Amino acid sequence: MSKTVRIPRRSRAGILAAIILGICLLLLLTVGVLTVGAADAHPPRLVDNAGLLSQAEADSLRATLDQYSEELNFDIVVVTTNTLDGKTPRDYADDYFDYNGYGYGANRDGALFLRYINGSSKEVWLSTSGEGIKAIRDADIESIFDDMEDDIRANRYGAAFQIFAQDVRDEVLDYRSYDTIWIFVGLAVGLGVGLIATNAMRSSLKSVRQQRYAGSYIKGNSVNITEARDIFLYRTVSRVAKPKESSGGGSSTHTSSSGRSHGGGGRSM
Template sequence: MKRYFTLILVISLCLFLCFPVSAGEQMPRLIDEADLLTNSEEASLLATLNEISERQGMDIVVLTVYSLDGKSPRAYADDFYDNGGYGYDGILLLLSMEFRDWYISTSGYGITALTDAGIDYISDQFLPALSSGEYADAFTTYATLCDDFIDEAKTGKPYDIGSLPKAPFAVGQKLLLSLVIGFVIAFIITSIMKSKLKSVKAQAAANNYVRAGSLQITHSHDRFLYRHVDRRARPQNNGGGSSTHTSSSGRSHGGGGGKF
């Protein structure tokens, strides 16, 4: 009898793992299968994701895996969101360590909040931390920016081409800018001091060096030397917004990704 009970339990577990999670059995908003975070980092990040998700009425998700099991990053991210029991509106960041892929999948209102330009902007902010192995910082930056972009979208004007927030200067950038400004100021001051020391100045025209009446020009002509033409590509019209595609489950998604 005990053997039959164990067999039934194993079969039930297999069936549970084979079928998608139902809407009432939502997966956590942080799944760190690649084990990139410490326990304290997981707890802090999950609390942040839950707070933003519940306040915004959307699911903001982070998923880390080692392998994509032969799928593309886009297909893996879309399928996980669709089958994870999350709401219609949401954003998922996938990180795969095998080939260092990342992908952001958007669904429902997430497509509106994160335009193609918005995804590029957000990824530009978290990729430096991601590349240097500061995963908790990268994921927190992603979550915080999703929150900001959703807020902006709810005003009726989502961040997009021409209206993206200005990226904050990093400490190194501020230091470099200060050095450049200091160099320019020093150059101007020394140039002024140097000009005051000169008693003789170069003349703009050659005839200023010729004694009056000592030179007579009988004829002159113009000679063409060369021509220089600058060619610049005409900027293409880009209306912004979000490009979409259909996942294997038939749902519409936006998104974008790359390597880190």
């Protein structure tokens, strides 16, 4: 004859609490795994499809790119390829940046260096996006290429790409510090000019003293208004020319197939 085992009410409450606690812990672990997965979902900043780097060079460069990118909140990317899929180096670099999820923030801040090599065709292109357009101007791009050229021509790609990463980091830091410094310089200069002008005007009015009442500024019986009316005399229309795009001393820009703005430059190398 079977017996029915009764679980005390207090024990049942404990079991229920344990089940609920277990479910909560499971949910927390699931959220943690998803969070780690999302953090690891950033696309690789080194894509060596052309196989130009040794394993040691690739590991070192990948660590450098990740370190600088996370330090600046600015993606620094290197891509090598033997095919452009029918595109120009510029379009390939821009599209690779846009369609693979690179770039920090709403403006997609970052820079991508492309090395294309296929037989006698050897090209480089540096694509900039967001803050990178302002931080890395056309002249800066040429300077970066100059720094890299000897190593690229000698097939020392590990060294060349490290130079690229370091130069981009320096340009971004210089741009940010320059921007901040000149804000304060502008404020200081404006304040100084204002104080000088104010003091000059005050010193030229030594014979004049401020009066308490407005009537003190009117000569007695000098004004006798018998009639008042408004008469339209003329209208002044001011026209301001729209600023035109200029690449002189700055960054020339273009629109990629995704509709985003990019700066950049390239050369055969």
